[in-house]
Amino acid sequence: MSSAEKALHRAESKKSASVLDAADVAILESEDALTPEERRAERNFVWRLDAVFITVAWLSYVFKYLDQTNISNAYVSGMKEEIHIVGNQYNYFTTLFNAGYIVMLYPSCILISHVGPSVWLPGCELVWGVLTCTLSLAQSYRTVYGLRFLIGLAEGSAWPGYITLISQWYLPHEVAFRMALFNCAQPVGAMLSGALQGALSTHLEDVLGRSGWRWAFIVNGVMTIAVALVAFVALPGYPERPNPLAKWYLGPREIKIAQARNARVHRSPQRGITGKSFLRALTFWPLWLIAIAWSWGSNTTPANYYNLWLKSLKLPDGHARYSVAMLNYLPIIGQALQLVTQLLLTFASDLTGKRLPWLLVHSAINLTSQVILVIRPADRHAYMAGWYLNYCGAASTMLLAAWGSGYLQDEPEVRTILFATGTVFSYIQNAFLPIAAFPASEAPNWRIGAKVYLGAMAFSTVLFIIISFLFRRVDKIREEQAKRGEKDEDSRSLRFWVY
Structure with a gap:
């Protein structure tokens, strides 16, 4: 009897067992x-x-995030003065990137389910790498507007695509930590962006007549293109539709193991998303509640404005307190804290098989950070602590994605659309809310700022608890069905009409 057959036989013999948390069942x-x-x-x-x-x-997402965030480092490294950025034009760079990102998310989910991730993801990465290089030629804010929109359009494929792949290859008790390993590319990309921009502003300024911030876009883009070429032969595809170019490390034996593991946790194969399956996915309450919770729960938008506050600080003689290089280096501390916090909380969550307790730890960190940023203590170092704590509050996305994935093993389309929907909500929020809460024209004394995000964190904490209650009810429904020898037909326990 093959491993897959053993797993299926074992699953059938345990129908009457108690329904536990999805991670516990897999273990x-x-x-x-x-x-x-x-x-x-x-x-x-x-x-x-x-x-x-x-x-x-991870490397793909490092350079994706570097290409996404390098505009902030370029802004404080001479771009503002060289192409004459004024008012809220800087905010619109982010808004237009987010708009392009949002536009691509759902089409990308549909296309990748048909084309395959080993072609679609590296192809999009090649496009945004070339566009990032092109940013080095910008002579006006209007050029930046157009390029940022197109880069966002190409990058909209990355996060949901990779998270879907992780959820399809790893078991529920492995998935949160792997998602966090992947997502740690965000702070690493941000750290590299700051370090790279700091180094280039010092060593490549005026080389071949180009500013240091222009060289940063060129270097970022070239590295992205190189990783994209490797991805064509390294991404595994789906277990049921593997990438033939990846046979050098995933041969027939490994593919059989992957398929057996998926059978063991009743995970359905990834299917092409149709109009009907897309609309059906929208009837699942975890898709909406989890998407809303993670769009508000990460709560780290204020950290993106840390270097603007640093740039405003002056010495008693009126000179800037921090050099251009230090404006890029100091946020690296927060990004390192973000990386460590994500790994620790997701590892603990996978190890214990619990999601809610670690989401509440995440909430406590975020609430503390926002309270400090709202109070604005006179002591500069105390205020800096609030900024750095804010960087730590990014773990909820991975925990929520893993939580939802564990309950959607036999609903691959819903899983994929959940990841896209959460990202859509996050980017819609980040496209518009920061303009009102943190307008560049008010820096560094924002009137609304952290107050909005303090309320958002309190709201998302309540949502975490509600989601936990509803998942416990799903467990109870499925346990009762198992005792009667029934199955959760058409995933009714996860759809709106049950409640």
Whole structure:
């Protein structure tokens, strides 16, 4: 009997068992169904995925995030003065990027389900790498507007695409930490952006007649193009539709292991999304509640304005307190804290099989940071602590994505559209709310600012608790069905009409 057949037989024999958290179920079944030899083969398989797939995905997202955020570093490194940026034009750079990103999210989810991730994701990455290089030629804010929109359009494929791949290759008790490893590319990309811009502003200023911030866009774009070329032969595709160019590390044996693991947790194959399946996905309440909770719950938008506050600080003699290089280097501390916090909270969540307690830890950090930013203590270092704590509050997205994924094993279309919807809500919020809360013209004394995000964090904390209550009710419904020998037909327990 093959490993997949054993897993399916084991699942059928346990229909009357109590329904536990999705992560717990996956752990119990993997321990019971596998022989020692199969466990060793799985560990080797997971190691291969981590070493190649996660590494390439991580590098892709590092440079994606670097290409997304380098506009902030360029702004404080001479771009503002050179192309004469005034008023809220800087805010519109972010707004237009977010608008392009939002426009692409749902079309990308549909296209990638048909074309395949090993073609679509690297192809889009090539496009935004070239466009990032082109930013170095900008002579006016209008050029930046157009390029930022197009870069956002191409980058809209990345996050939902990679998160969907992770949710399709890893088991529920492995997925949150891998999502966090991937998402840690955000702070790493931001750190690289600051460090790179700081170095280029110092060492490449006026080389070949170009400003340091222009060289940063060129270097960023070239690195993105290089990683995209590697991704064509490294991304695994879907377990049921593997990438033939990735056979060098995922051969027929590894593909069989992947398919057996998916069968063990009742995970359905990734299917092409149609109009009908798209509309059906919108009837699932986890899609809406989780998407809303993560769009408000990360609560880290204020951190993006940290270097604007730093730029405003003056010495008693009127000179700037921090050099251009330091304006780029100081936020790296916060980005490092963000990386460590994400890894610790998601690792603890996977280890314990619980999501809510670690989401509440995340909430406590965020609420504290926003209170400090609202109070604005006179002591500069105390105020800086509030900014740095704000960087730590980015773990909720990974925890919520893993939580929803665990309950949607047999609903691949809903999983994919959930990841896109959460991203849509986040980018809609980030496209418009910062303009009202943190207008560049009010820097560094924003009137609304952190007050809005303090309220948002309180709201998302309530949502975390509501989601936990509803998932517990799903567990209870499914347990009662299992006792009667029934199944959760058409995922009724996760759809609106049950409640």
